[in-house]
Amino acid sequence: MELKDYLASLSEQEQALQFEHFDQTTAWTLGSRIRDLAIERQAPVAIDIRLFAQPLFFVALPGTTPDNADWIRRKSNVVARFHRSSYSMSVELTHRQRTLEGHYGTAASEFTAHGGSFPLRVKGAGVVGSITVSGLPQYEDHRLVVRAICEHLGLSFAEMDLPAF
DSSP, X not given: OOHHHHHHHHHHHHHHSEESOOOHHHHHHHXXXXXXXXXXHTOOOEEXXXXXXXXXXEEEOTTOOHHHHHHHHHHHHXXXXXXXXXXXXXXXXXXXXXXXXXXXXXXXXXXXXXXXXEEEEETTTEEXXXXXXXXXXXHHHHHHHHHHHHHHHTOXXXXXXXXXX
């Protein structure tokens, strides 16, 4: 698959995974499901769901470190700034041999284009926050979030899943 086609598929994935509404109860339900999926895999991840500037859910599973919370913050900052998944940004920048710092002037201490943060998009409102996982390889962090959102929305993960690029 060509880069432009893969990026288009990621964009379609992000557009399809929209919520009718999102509140604290939704964050708890979705975050708990991501946690359950991670426990099933024995995955040492931290999970964060936030509206921009308001944390709604956070858990750090065994095997994580304080660094995971910092990775979450920097990945989430990418979603807040670009309204795209951090995985999409990573794929594009890596394959175009660019960096966030060089191309956009961002500070590495504040932003990282590393997969695992997904835009929390509400129909009629747009991107209002992010859902982020840190602890696995970036593609797997991204897939864990996508799988949980698909389940929550009643969509087929098999149809929404993309191969690694």
